[in-house]
Amino acid sequence: MPALPSASTTLPTAATDAAGQASAQPAAPLLSKLTPPLARAHQVPRQAIVRRLAEAGGVKLLLVRAPAGFGKSTAMVQAFEQLAAQGVATAWLTLERSDNDVPRFLACLRQAVAQIVGRGDGAAGFAAAGPATPLAVVDALARHGAPFALFLDDFELITEPAVLGLVRELIDHLPRRGQLVLGSRSLPDLGLGRLRMAGHLLEIDTELLRFSSDETRQFLALRWPAVLPAQDTATDWAAQVEPLHRKTEGWVAALWLASMALDSVIALGGSVAGFIAQFSGSNRAVAEFLAEDVLARQTPEVRDFLLRTSILRQFNAGLCQALLPRSNAARILAQLDAANLFITPIGRSAGAAAGASAAPAEAEREWRYHSLFADFLRAQLVREQPDTLARLHLAASGWYESQGRPVPAIDHAIEGGDAPHAIALLAQHAMGFLEQGRMRLLARWFSALQTAAFPGALAEWPMLQVVSLWACTLTRGPWAAMEQLQQSGCASSADAAVRAHVDALQPMLLAMMDRVEDASALGREHLARVPSGQPFADSVLCNAMAHVMGTLGEREQAQRLLDAARRGQQASDLHHGFNRMYTESVEGLLDLQQGRLRQATARFRLALGMAATPAPGAGNAASAAWQPTHGNAWAGVLYAGVVYEAQQFAAAEHLLNVYLPLARDVGLPDHMITSHVMRSRIAFERGDIDSALQTVTELEHLGHHRQLPRVVASARLERARVLMLQGQADASAQALDRADDSTVWQRVARHQISAHDLDDMPIGRLRWQVMFGDAAAAARAAAAAAAQAQAARRQRRALKLQVLQALALQRAGSVAELDAALALTMRLLQVAQAEGYVRLLLDEGPAVATLLRRTQAALHAGSAERNDPLVDDCLQRLIALAGDAPLADDAGPAPSSTAAAAATAVPTLDEPLTRKEIRVLQLLAEGYSNSVMADKLFVSDSTVRTHLRNINLKLGARSRTQAVAIARRLGVMA
Numbered sequence: 007m008p009a010l011p012s013a014s015t016t017l018p019t020a021a022t023d024a025a026g027q028a029s030a031q032p033a034a035p036l037l038s039k040l041t042p043p044l045a046r047a048h049q050v051p052r053q054a055i056v057r058r059l060a061e062a063g064g065v066k067l068l069l070v071r072a073p074a075g076f077g078k079s080t081a082m083v084q085a086f087e088q089l090a091a092q093g094v095a096t097a098w099l100t101l102e103r104s105d106n107d108v109p110r111f112l113a114c115l116r117q118a119v120a121q122i123v124g125r126g127d128g129a130a131g132f133a134a135a136g137p138a139t140p141l142a143v144v145d146a147l148a149r150h151g152a153p154f155a156l157f158l159d160d161f162e163l164i165t166e167p168a169v170l171g172l173v174r175e176l177i178d179h180l181p182r183r184g185q186l187v188l189g190s191r192s193l194p195d196l197g198l199g200r201l202r203m204a205g206h207l208l209e210i211d212t213e214l215l216r217f218s219s220d221e222t223r224q225f226l227a228l229r230w231p232a233v234l235p236a237q238d239t240a241t242d243w244a245a246q247v248e249p250l251h252r253k254t255e256g257w258v259a260a261l262w263l264a265s266m267a268l269d270s271v272i273a274l275g276g277s278v279a280g281f282i283a284q285f286s287g288s289n290r291a292v293a294e295f296l297a298e299d300v301l302a303r304q305t306p307e308v309r310d311f312l313l314r315t316s317i318l319r320q321f322n323a324g325l326c327q328a329l330l331p332r333s334n335a336a337r338i339l340a341q342l343d344a345a346n347l348f349i350t351p352i353g354r355s356a357g358a359a360a361g362a363s364a365a366p367a368e369a370e371r372e373w374r375y376h377s378l379f380a381d382f383l384r385a386q387l388v389r390e391q392p393d394t395l396a397r398l399h400l401a402a403s404g405w406y407e408s409q410g411r412p413v414p415a416i417d418h419a420i421e422g423g424d425a426p427h428a429i430a431l432l433a434q435h436a437m438g439f440l441e442q443g444r445m446r447l448l449a450r451w452f453s454a455l456q457t458a459a460f461p462g463a464l465a466e467w468p469m470l471q472v473v474s475l476w477a478c479t480l481t482r483g484p485w486a487a488m489e490q491l492q493q494s495g496c497a498s499s500a501d502a503a504v505r506a507h508v509d510a511l512q513p514m515l516l517a518m519m520d521r522v523e524d525a526s527a528l529g530r531e532h533l534a535r536v537p538s539g540q541p542f543a544d545s546v547l548c549n550a551m552a553h554v555m556g557t558l559g560e561r562e563q564a565q566r567l568l569d570a571a572r573r574g575q576q577a578s579d580l581h582h583g584f585n586r587m588y589t590e591s592v593e594g595l596l597d598l599q600q601g602r603l604r605q606a607t608a609r610f611r612l613a614l615g616m617a618a619t620p621a622p623g624a625g626n627a628a629s630a631a632w633q634p635t636h637g638n639a640w641a642g643v644l645y646a647g648v649v650y651e652a653q654q655f656a657a658a659e660h661l662l663n664v665y666l667p668l669a670r671d672v673g674l675p676d677h678m679i680t681s682h683v684m685r686s687r688i689a690f691e692r693g694d695i696d697s698a699l700q701t702v703t704e705l706e707h708l709g710h711h712r713q714l715p716r717v718v719a720s721a722r723l724e725r726a727r728v729l730m731l732q733g734q735a736d737a738s739a740q741a742l743d744r745a746d747d748s749t750v751w752q753r754v755a756r757h758q759i760s761a762h763d764l765d766d767m768p769i770g771r772l773r774w775q776v777m778f779g780d781a782a783a784a785a786r787a788a789a790a791a792a793a794q795a796q797a798a799r800r801q802r803r804a805l806k807l808q809v810l811q812a813l814a815l816q817r818a819g820s821v822a823e824l825d826a827a828l829a830l831t832m833r834l835l836q837v838a839q840a841e842g843y844v845r846l847l848l849d850e851g852p853a854v855a856t857l858l859r860r861t862q863a864a865l866h867a868g869s870a871e872r873n874d875p876l877v878d879d880c881l882q883r884l885i886a887l888a889g890d891a892p893l894a895d896d897a898g899p900a901p902s903s904t905a906a907a908a909a910t911a912v913p914t915l916d917e918p919l920t921r922k923e924i925r926v927l928q929l930l931a932e933g934y935s936n937s938v939m940a941d942k943l944f945v946s947d948s949t950v951r952t953h954l955r956n957i958n959l960k961l962g963a964r965s966r967t968q969a970v971a972i973a974r975r976l977g978v979m980a
Contacts, residue, residue: 038320038372040117042083042098042157044351050217050225052081055210059085059187060092065208066180067201068187069194072212075259078189079159081215085187086157095154097121100352102319104413106166107446108664116143122154123147144179144660153183161190166446167667170195175663177201179656216256223247225261226268250282263379301386311338313391316383317398317421320352320374328405329398339373349373396422403427416451425460429467436473441542443584448477471496472507479511483673484518487511506538510547517554520675520716522757525554533567537574545571545585553592557757559798561596568593587613591641595760598648601801603841607648613641643669643677646684653844653887655688673712676761678705679720683765686724687849690731698728716754719747720761723770731851735778742770758798764806764846772807773850776814785814785823806846808834813853816860824860831861832877839880848888855888875963879971917960919978926953927979931970 059081062068070078090096097118105111123146147154164170174196177186188194201207217225226247254260268281301309314329315321326335342349352372375383388395399422406415412435419428432451439448452474455463464471471494479487491497496508513529516522529551536544548571555564571589594609642665650658662685669677682705689697702725709717722745729738751767768791775784788811795804808830815827838847847854862881865873919927922943929939936950943950954966961976963969973979 038352039100039102039114040098040121041352042086042100042159043079049080049084050221050228052077052084052221055081055214056085056088058208058210058214060088062185062208064182064205066185066206067177067196067198068185068208068210069198070187070189070210070215071191071193072215073191075257075262076212076215077217077258078191078215080258081210082157082159082187082189086155089155095122095150095152096157097154098157098159101158101160101163103163106164106169108166108168108172111164111169111172112143118156119143119146122156123150144176147176147184148179148181150181150184155185155187157187157189159189161188161194162192164194167195167671168664171663171667175660177206179660215258217251217254217258217261218256219248219251222251222254222256222261225258226250226265247282301383307333308338308342311335312383313387314394314398316375316380316387317395317418318402320372322372325402325405328401339371343371343373349375396424398422400424400427403431407431413447420451420454425455425463428455429463429470432470432473433467436470437542440473440476441584443587445477445480448473449481452477468496468499468501468504472504475507475511479515479518480672483671484515485673488515488519491515502538503540506535506540507543509535509538510543510550513554514546514550517550518672518674520714522554522557525550526558529554536570541574542585545574546588548574549585549588549592552589553595556592556596556599557759559758561599561799564592564596587641591644594644598644598760599758599763599800599802601805601837601841603648603651603802603843607645607652607842610641610645610648614645640669640674640677643681647680650684650688651845652842653848655691658684659688670708673714675714675717676759678708678714678717679761682708682721683724686728687845690728695728695732699725702728715747716750719745719750719767720765723765723767726770727765727773730774730777735774738774739778742767742774745770758800763800763803769806769810772810776810776817777851777853781814781817781819782823785811785818788814802846805834805837805843809847809850809854812857813850816853816857827857828861828864831857832865835861835877835881835884836874838884839874839877844884844887847884852888855885858885858888875968875971875975879974882975915960915976915978919957919960919973923953923957923960924973924979926950927957927970927973930954930966931979 059068059070070082072078086096086098097120099114099118101114105114147156158173164173173186173194177196180186198207250261250264254264301312304312311326311330311333315326318325318329323336323339326339327333339349343351350373352374374380399418403415403418403422403424406412406418412431416428416431416435419425419431428451432455436448452464452470454460456474464474475487475491475494475496478490491508491511496504497512499505499508509532513525513532516525516528529547532547533551536547538544548567552564552567552571555561555567568589571585575586575589590609590613594606594613597603597606597609642661646658646661646665649661662681666677666681666685669681682701686698686701686705689695689701702721705724706718706721709715709719709721722741726738726741726745729741746767754762754766755768772784772788772791775781775787788807792804792807792811795801795807812827812830812834815823815830834847837843847858858881862885865878865881925943926939929942934942936947936954940947940950954969957969957973958964961969961972963972970979
């Protein structure tokens with residue numbers, strides 16, 4: 007189905023210099039996020055908590071969890087500083103709600119990780135090395151040899167399943183001496199039960215974060231080191247503090263607010279004991295009362311400043327000045343900071359980070375309010391100055407707009423209820439965001455603008471309605487988008503531009519709803535109107551219809567449409583990263599159907615990691631804005647499939663953690679089926695049968711919930727396969743009967759649907775016959791089905807059927823049938839070696855290992871001179887991956903002892919390889935070029951070439967690939 011955008015807003019991964027080259031300096035908006043809050047003099051050392059965090063040992067995840075105001079960030083900062091002082095590599099990242107999409111989160115995470123994985127040039131190289139990818143960030147940490155700690159604060163703001171999946175993957179792949187420290191108000195969905203049982207979780211909760219009596223006394227003593235001893239005797243003071251401690255229950259925020267109120271009491275010579283006696287609790291209402299009391303004692307200028315800037319999550323002098331043009335914002339901020347009141351410094355401002363010239367130090371800093379105090383201030387602002395909200399948000403919006411930051415500019419316009427301004431800004435940027443695939447960001451804005459607060463806000467903006475439809479399609483799914491399309495009136499619009507987008511949307515929606523025939527009929531009509539003058543819409547239409555045509559078996563027409571999509575992308579000056587990724591994904595599917603696995607893998611990898619070329623005049627921001635996960639959950643699932651095929655289970659799981667939730671949320675049938683089947687099979691291969699069946703059950707539930715019979719039938723078919731591989735003939739036959747929805751499978755048989763290339767009801771029935779039924783009849787049926795697939799140019803399906811045919815011949819038992827099985831296996835091995843197939847064979851269970859070992863014995867029993875070393879190497883690797891499966895009694899005659907002996911004989915070299923030559927071979931096997939090998943070995947390129955010539959002579963190899971294969975067969979290298 008059509009590609010699925012997943013992203014919302016993104017940040018550049020690196021700043022760019024005047025020449026357009028990425029630099030090591032993080033993008034300006036990232037700087038404050040990468041800097042931990044500054045420690046203040048009046049902070050109480052949380053020694054017990056810091057010690058627990060710093061001495062956590064082999065724990066992977068350290069979770070600091072409590073409601074607001076319990077000092078989570080303070081304890082984390084102190085642990086951060088102690089670990090850094092001990093020589094542990096540390097990095098900090100403060101999260102925001104806008105980090106709830108994979109590209110933005112990755113951009114921020116990579117900058118944080120760059121502080122860990124290297125110093126100086128190493129960090130800069132990683133931070134600026136192209137677009138951030140999930141695997142690159144995880145692998146960078148996994149390869150880091152020294153101890154490290156990565157701190158993520160405000161984690162409760164992360165709710166997007168894809169980002170949570172990425173963090174789960176990060177935790178799973180942390181090396182032995184690496185730790186992730188999370189600060190959160192809520193319990194994150196990170197599989198904590200599993201981590202807890204494995205001993206990989208340390209929890210610091212509310213009870214541990216509460217101040218003890220001693221810490222309460224220390225906190226108040228730090229606030230007034232000279233005043234308190236003069237107030238009362240030390241004994242009296244200790245007695246007075248204890249009631250305050252009991253009433254606040256160690257809640258740091260309440261103590262902090264109480265201390266501000268006590269400032270005034272002490273300054274006026276009042277009784278500390280009297281104040282504490284009147285204090286009556288520790289809940290939110292008390293905090294608001296204290297805040298109001300403190301606020302009432304401020305000068306009118308400071309009070310007005312606090313109220314008006316409370317709409318900002320973080321702020322600097324320039325932004326505050328825009329909200330209060332008649333005040334001296336820099337001076338007020340300096341006063342508040344010096345008095346340790348209200349605000350917490352968090353880093354330098356974006357303007358200073360970008361290189362603003364000669365700005366005063368205070369103007370370069372950013373601050374934030376304590377969250378509880380900010381909530382109170384905003385509520386107070388609404389009560390006292392409701393008419394100023396719109397103006398304040400508009401001022402903030404204008405300031406961000408002047409700084410070239412449209413995302414917070416639009417956010418403030420919407421939050422301030424200024425729909426016209428928000429829409430005007432959207433009109434400038436929406437198409438650019440659409441072309442970049444930033445669908446979740448767009449969906450959030452349009453959802454806010456289409457509420458009761460803004461009735462008919464988009465009525466006069468037809469193109470914004472179109473962009474809203476695209477965002478809905480690719481975040482909420484085709485059913486919701488189809489309903490919105492019908493209600494919007496866009497389908498009957500007289501505007502040619504709107505009609506062009508509707509022409510692309512309609513067949514795409516039908517295809518996503520599994521109505522391929524309807525999509526084909528409507529799409530063919532709409533193709534007659536291309537070109538329409540709307541390059542994005544035309545390209546989507548060509549890509550969507552190419553996929554539909556491929557599903558219907560019309561490959562030549564599909565290819566022509568892909569060529570047309572490419573021509574449109576090249577001719578347009580617009581930023582078409584999304585559509586370029588879409589085109590490569592569809593073409594990769596066509597390659598996959600025809601058995602060209604290596605070519606398909608290259609296309610899916612390109613689709614997933616493609617960086618779009620910026621439009622002329624767009625500047626560096628356009629190129630930096632693109633991220634590889636922008637909207638391509640489709641490409642992500644497809645790439646996970648080819649990675650799984652190569653038996654790279656960890657990498658496949660990582661991709662599924664990121665992309666499966668996105669595909670599931672939108673409800674694309676093929677992606678849900680493919681993703682869940684992969685995850686189930688990985689669990690099965692690891693021996694976790696319960697998880698394998700649980701994943702299949704989840705897929706079946708999704709199918710029922712979304713009313714997708716094909717998804718339900720596919721889940722039941724995979725359950726039957728699990729039962730077959732467990733040897734349960736009767737149970738698997740019953741599961742097959744439940745999966746046999748004739749309406750579904752008859753329709754699948756008429757099409758070439760990617761999710762069913764290797765698994766449909768005919769293959770499921772045939773698999774059962776191969777394992778438990780009439781093997782000879784199964785072999786004949788498999789041969790006939792393979793010939794039919796080849797005639798339809800479905801080479802990958804033909805290969806799967808030939809695997810089943812070979813297994814059936816092996817089980818049939820006669821010598822002639824076994825010889826035929828071995829001959830067929832040899833042909834399959836040639837294809838597997840050429841294209842890299844692994845799981846296509848091994849997914850059929852232990853009988854494949856038996857067949858492979860027999861093939862190896864037969865090969866070595868014959869003439870060794872006729873053996874292709876590359877095929878021989880492929881066979882050895884498949885046997886190793888399949889495990890040491892014994893020769894089954896019912897699998898036909900065993901090879902002779904002579905053949906078995908030949909299988910284990912290893913020829914020797916007349917002249918052994920030197921240690922340096924073996925190292926060259928290892929680097930060669932990893933795919934390094936001559937120049938890179940020279941750098942790693944500290945030799946010249948000519949020396950590397952000499953080593954390669956010597957290696958080929960000693961091994962009798964004619965190519966690099968053959969040299970590696972022969973070396974593996976000889977046991978010279980792993």
